[in-house]
Amino acid sequence: MxxxxxxxxxxxxxxxxxxxLSEEQTHYLKNVVRYEVGDTLNCFDNKNGEFICQITEINxxxxxxxxxxxxxxxKICPDxxxxxxxxxxxxxDFVIExxxxxxxRKIIPTITQFTNTSNIKTERYxxxxxxxxxxxxxxxxxxxxxxxxxxxxxxxWDNDRxxxxxxxxxxxxxxxxxxxxxxTKKAAxxxxxxxxxxxxxxxxxxxxxxxxxxxxxxxxxxxxxxxxAALSCxxxxxxxxxx
Amino acid sequence: MxxxxxxxxxxxxxxxxxxxLSEEQTHYLKNVVRYEVGDTLNCFDNKNGEFICQITEINxxxxxxxxxxxxxxxKICPDxxxxxxxxxxxxxDFVIExxxxxxxRKIIPTITQFTNTSNIKTERYxxxxxxxxxxxxxxxxxxxxxxxxxxxxxxxWDNDRxxxxxxxxxxxxxxxxxxxxxxTKKAAxxxxxxxxxxxxxxxxxxxxxxxxxxxxxxxxxxxxxxxxAALSCxxxxxxxxxx
Numbered sequence: 001m002x003x004x005x006x007x008x009x010x011x012x013x014x015x016x017x018x019x020x021l022s023e024e025q026t027h028y029l030k031n032v033v034r035y036e037v038g039d040t041l042n043c044f045d046n047k048n049g050e051f052i053c054q055i056t057e058i059n060x061x062x063x064x065x066x067x068x069x070x071x072x073x074x075k076i077c078p079d080x081x082x083x084x085x086x087x088x089x090x091x092x093d094f095v096i097e098x099x100x101x102x103x104x105r106k107i108i109p110t111i112t113q114f115t116n117t118s119n120i121k122t123e124r125y126x127x128x129x130x131x132x133x134x135x136x137x138x139x140x141x142x143x144x145x146x147x148x149x150x151x152x153x154x155x156x157w158d159n160d161r162x163x164x165x166x167x168x169x170x171x172x173x174x175x176x177x178x179x180x181x182x183x184t185k186k187a188a189x190x191x192x193x194x195x196x197x198x199x200x201x202x203x204x205x206x207x208x209x210x211x212x213x214x215x216x217x218x219x220x221x222x223x224x225x226x227x228x229a230a231l232s233c234x235x236x237x238x239x240x241x242x243x
Numbered sequence: 244m245x246x247x248x249x250x251x252x253x254x255x256x257x258x259x260x261x262x263x264l265s266e267e268q269t270h271y272l273k274n275v276v277r278y279e280v281g282d283t284l285n286c287f288d289n290k291n292g293e294f295i296c297q298i299t300e301i302n303x304x305x306x307x308x309x310x311x312x313x314x315x316x317x318k319i320c321p322d323x324x325x326x327x328x329x330x331x332x333x334x335x336d337f338v339i340e341x342x343x344x345x346x347x348r349k350i351i352p353t354i355t356q357f358t359n360t361s362n363i364k365t366e367r368y369x370x371x372x373x374x375x376x377x378x379x380x381x382x383x384x385x386x387x388x389x390x391x392x393x394x395x396x397x398x399x400w401d402n403d404r405x406x407x408x409x410x411x412x413x414x415x416x417x418x419x420x421x422x423x424x425x426x427t428k429k430a431a432x433x434x435x436x437x438x439x440x441x442x443x444x445x446x447x448x449x450x451x452x453x454x455x456x457x458x459x460x461x462x463x464x465x466x467x468x469x470x471x472a473a474l475s476c477x478x479x480x481x482x483x484x485x486x
Contacts, residue, residue, distance in 0.1 A: 075461075098468055098471075101462060101463075101464055101465065101468050102462075102464075102468070102472065103460065103462055135463070135465070136462040136463050136464065136465075137462060137463045138462055174479075174484055174485045175479060175484065176479045176480065176484060176485040177485070215484075216475075216484055217346065217478055217482070217483050217484035218318075218483060219344060219345075219346055219379045219380060219381055220344075220378070220379050220380045221344055221345075221379065222344065222378070222379075225341055225344050225345070225471065228341075228468065228471050228472065228475070229345065229471065229472075229475035230475075232459075232471070232472035232473075232475045232476055233475055233476060233479045235460055236417075236418060236419045236476045236479075237419065239460070240460050240461060241417055241418065241419060241458075241459055241460035242417045242419040242420070
């Protein structure tokens, strides 16, 4: 069996403990990857780290695991949040997946004036983020919050956290300059919807004390590309990509 | 009509010239966006820049355009190449689209030992890159080459061009360090397939004079994510994202 197969366990893990996997995970183990009693896989619990676990029983709806050795300590991703305006289904899936892979600690679906709010599904976003975390070998999960309105987000913001908003108007400094000037602070990245921010939103964003407008070069990036690009740049300069 | 609609013209454009669009473009204009005689759109030719063009005739298979004003000079993207190992169809589409949006000058599908070569379609890659260039407002097109074997690529390499290869083994320096030390040089980014590079390939890559191994942090990035992330980082430090 693929020795690197990983699953998230919603139960806390400690060595020698017995834990159960969900019906959905059981279906996957039995019918997709065809695991059997005696096979081992890796599980992480978003709390204690990653463990080798052995299947002791697998029924139609439940898998019983015995937790064996701990192989990786729990490590939380750098303190960077991603605020994005929900897009079409595929593109939102993409944003959640990439934000998780690229090490966002928190993901906030953010409703702006030009955001299409017809298809926002927090449960789905959470499932996507878990799958991506399993794949990319994080031992933590990003926190995916229910959707929030941009105005509400801004009014409750912690002044100590820099909010970099991606500014397509090119009136802002480059993201590189902003990062160099603000790399020691906890931060968040905000990317607007396909139609950009409204004039009112831009005015408001530029007025806040904790915001820094930033541009990502002369080409027009799709919203989902901008999320991946901005997060990569942040990780490189201020996160855990520079040793 | 959407005033920002853009198409690539394979014919060279100059003011007052009459040019023809292809059957496929004609189909799109007529049946998808429903353009008519008299409507205008923007065209760029990967040579002279971007022009407003007016439809003077639109038949079943051909559109006649009159080139009006030039609105943007031709500008070539920074001198960065992307070498990637072809992936499954959707993921390769993604790589081409993102590499184009993120300003790659040249895209080289690169066959490594663990690359699945069953579905490599250069024509399709070129079409994807044109569509992405139309969307992201480049006035140039990336050059998309036919697939090449990694060993052949390395044996013909120009020693003046740095080749950053993304090294999942974490034995290399961080990409940030490598970029800071090599930011003034023309460059290329190489990302291996899902299975990574083979031992032999890694040995070979580490031995070349023009290569620099680089890591993109502690999480495992999917190949297509690594392309977008590495290119974003390069553009920020060495490309046209820093003013």
